[in-house]
Amino acid sequence: LAQEERKMPYTLYYWPSIQGRGEFVRLALEDAGVDYVDIAKRNEDAAINTIVRLLDNKKQITPPFAPPVLKAGKLLIGQTANILLFLGARHRLAPATESGRLWTHQLQLTLADLVTEVHDSHHPIAANLNYEQQKAPARRRAADLVETRLPKFLDYFEQVLHANGSGWLVGKSRSYADLSLFQVLAGLRYAFPKNMRRLEKKHSGLVALYDRVAARPRLTRYLASPRRLAFNEQGIFRHYKELD
Amino acid sequence: LAQEERKMPYTLYYWPSIQGRGEFVRLALEDAGVDYVDIAKRNEDAAINTIVRLLDNKKQITPPFAPPVLKAGKLLIGQTANILLFLGARHRLAPATESGRLWTHQLQLTLADLVTEVHDSHHPIAANLNYEQQKAPARRRAADLVETRLPKFLDYFEQVLHANGSGWLVGKSRSYADLSLFQVLAGLRYAFPKNMRRLEKKHSGLVALYDRVAARPRLTRYLASPRRLAFNEQGIFRHYKELD
Numbered sequence: 396l397a398q399e400e401r402k403m404p405y406t407l408y409y410w411p412s413i414q415g416r417g418e419f420v421r422l423a424l425e426d427a428g429v430d431y432v433d434i435a436k437r438n439e440d441a442a443i444n445t446i447v448r449l450l451d452n453k454k455q456i457t458p459p460f461a462p463p464v465l466k467a468g469k470l471l472i473g474q475t476a477n478i479l480l481f482l483g484a485r486h487r488l489a490p491a492t493e494s495g496r497l498w499t500h501q502l503q504l505t506l507a508d509l510v511t512e513v514h515d516s517h518h519p520i521a522a523n524l525n526y527e528q529q530k531a532p533a534r535r536r537a538a539d540l541v542e543t544r545l546p547k548f549l550d551y552f553e554q555v556l557h558a559n560g561s562g563w564l565v566g567k568s569r570s571y572a573d574l575s576l577f578q579v580l581a582g583l584r585y586a587f588p589k590n591m592r593r594l595e596k597k598h599s600g601l602v603a604l605y606d607r608v609a610a611r612p613r614l615t616r617y618l619a620s621p622r623r624l625a626f627n628e629q630g631i632f633r634h635y636k637e638l639d
Numbered sequence: 640l641a642q643e644e645r646k647m648p649y650t651l652y653y654w655p656s657i658q659g660r661g662e663f664v665r666l667a668l669e670d671a672g673v674d675y676v677d678i679a680k681r682n683e684d685a686a687i688n689t690i691v692r693l694l695d696n697k698k699q700i701t702p703p704f705a706p707p708v709l710k711a712g713k714l715l716i717g718q719t720a721n722i723l724l725f726l727g728a729r730h731r732l733a734p735a736t737e738s739g740r741l742w743t744h745q746l747q748l749t750l751a752d753l754v755t756e757v758h759d760s761h762h763p764i765a766a767n768l769n770y771e772q773q774k775a776p777a778r779r780r781a782a783d784l785v786e787t788r789l790p791k792f793l794d795y796f797e798q799v800l801h802a803n804g805s806g807w808l809v810g811k812s813r814s815y816a817d818l819s820l821f822q823v824l825a826g827l828r829y830a831f832p833k834n835m836r837r838l839e840k841k842h843s844g845l846v847a848l849y850d851r852v853a854a855r856p857r858l859t860r861y862l863a864s865p866r867r868l869a870f871n872e873q874g875i876f877r878h879y880k881e882l883d
Contacts, residue, residue: 456802457742460749460795472741474748476720481741497716497725498701504718505704511755519763520776521783532764532776539765551704558700 405431406466408449408459411442413630414582416475416510417463422574423479425617427486436622476503479571488571499565502555502572506579509548513579513586514631516540516638526628526635537638541590545583549598552576556600562607569608576601577608582632587639649675650710652693652703655686657874658826660719660754661707666818667723669861671730680866720747723815732815743809746799746816750823753792757823757830758875760784760882770872770879781882785834789827793842796820800844806851813852820845821852826876831883 405424409417417435424431434442446462449455459473465481472478480500483489489499514522519536520529555564564572580601584591595602608614617623626632649668653661661679668675678686690706693699703717709725716722724744727733733743758766763780764773799808808816824845828835839846852858861867870876 453798453802457738457745458795458798458802459745460752460792470738470741472745474745477741477745477748480744481737493725494701494714497714497721500724501701501703501716501718501721504721508704508755511752515759515763519759520779521787523783523787529779532779535764535773535776539767543765543767548704551702554697554702558697558702 403430403432404467405429406434407431408434408446408464408466409462410446411435411437411439412624412627414578414624414626414632415463415630418578418624419475419571419575420463420465420478420482421622422578422614422617423482423486423488423571426569426574426611426614427482427488428613429482429486433622476500476507479503479575483571488569488574490566490570495566499570499572502552502564503575505548505551506572506575509544509579510631512540512544513582517633517635526633530637533635533638537635541587541639545587545590545594549594549601553598553600556604562603564604569611573604573608574614577605580605582626582630585626586632586634588634589639647674647676648711649673650678651675652678652690652708652710653706654690655679655681655683656868656871658822658868658870658876659707659874662822662868663719663815663819664707664709664722664726665866666822666858666861667726667730667732667815669866670813670818670855670858671726671732672857673726673730677866720744720751723747723819727815732813732818734810734814739810743814743816746796746808747819749792749795750816750819753788753823754875756784756788757826761877761879770877774881777879777882781879785831785883789831789834789838793838793845797842797844800848806844806847808848813855817848817852818858821849824849826870826874829870830876830878832878833883 407417407420409415434445449464450459452458455471457471459471463475463478465472465478467481472481483496483499489496516537517526517533518529519532526533559565561567563569564576609618628634651661651664651668653659678689693708694703696702699715701715703715707719707722709716709722711725716725727740727743733740760781761770761777762773763776770777803809805811807813808820853862872878
């Protein structure tokens with residue numbers, strides 16, 4: 396690992412076998428065409444051990460609370476939106492102006508809020524209990540998600556797209572916020588296919604953005620590759636028929 | 640308002656009568672000694688109308704999803720952590736280096752995650768239902784919060800303080816992350832006095848940080864003034880005996 400890492404600008408630490416929050420970082424790295432070591436691509440035990448060692452390193456002055464974590468030279472950066480803030484500036488994944496940089500980050504943080512709400516729709520009581528142990532409250536929370544919260548968030552991003560007018564969320568080209576919105580839409584389609592069919596009818600801007608992101612050559616290749624893990628019932632976006 | 644705003648560098652938009660997420664921005668502005676118009680300090684109806692108009696303005700190219708929102712000249716900045724990122728750079732509330740800036744922001748985002756978990760401990764099902772309509776699941780979620788999540792978060796921040804060694808979270812002076820950690824500790828003491836008495840015994844660094852922040856002259860004055868709203872059962876940090 397040490398030798399491989401020395402050759403690569405970045406190492407991504409994220410749990411193996413789920414897309415999770417790590418996927419927002421992967422999409423940015425893939426779209427920017429940047430090389431990176433992906434710890435999740437090792438065998439599962441080795442990957443988990445590496446991450447646990449990173450989190451448990453008491454000598455670390457800037458310890459991460461949880462993955463994803465990006466190692467960039469001497470920098471160790473945690474929190475998905477923070478990693479994207481960093482990558483945005485380095486790889487033209489966000490405008491260079493202060494206003495554009497803050498606005499892109501603001502959109503990312505709003506997407507992060509939505510991601511947490513989606514996660515909690517199947518885990519409304521505790522992350523360390525199984526879904527089966529919180530099925531009844533999950534039904535109530537998921538009902539509120541699809542009836543109240545999803546429309547509010549999707550209306551918001553549709554409005555931002557409409558107001559900006561370029562087909563992207565910020566300025567005239569894609570930013571990491573567009574890639575993240577794509578990922579959220581992909582996850583929502585997987586988790587709530589019935590509700591998304593209904594909601595997408597009123598959100599043509601979002602549907603067009605999804606297609607525009609998926610058609611970016613590097614992402615098309617990435618999404619078709621084995622590097623793109625499938626959605627599943629261990630991640631953030633889970634399909635439980637009774638919650639849709 | 641328009642005339643008053645022209646004289647002031649900042650206007651803060653946040654709901655009146657609760658501290659909420661707006662308080663993290665206030666503490667930063669107060670500690671930096673910056674003048675600002677606080678919309679929440681108008682009469683309640685006027686404040687709410689002003690915020691609703693801001694959120695409903697369809698012509699806004701960078702519409703905020705929710706308050707707090709900070710107006711700074713032509714900039715309109717939403718998302719608490721994003722506002723602090725901006726203020727940190729402008730008012731020396733964070734290091735000027737890239738690594739210090741990212742690390743401070745990472746800590747703030749982790750505090751934001753904790754704040755959401757605290758909120759959801761009394762609202763595990765839906766924000767638009769009353770506490771009384773979700774009391775049973777709130778009991779379960781709050782039990783997990785005080786037994787599992789709070790210790791994990793408090794251990795983490797204690798470890799960061801210890802590793803840094805200056806008594807502050809980042810570098811050798813206070814950053815907005817310290818002010819935010821103070822606010823979280825204040826809120827947790829209000830909401831969970833019994834559990835916090837137990838937990839504080841193992842977190843002497845956090846207790847010392849709380850006292851250090853409260854003793855900053857501008858904050859001492861602010862906290863004793865009527866500008867500091869009291870905690871109450873409409874905000875994020877609520878005291879319900881049955882949840883403690």
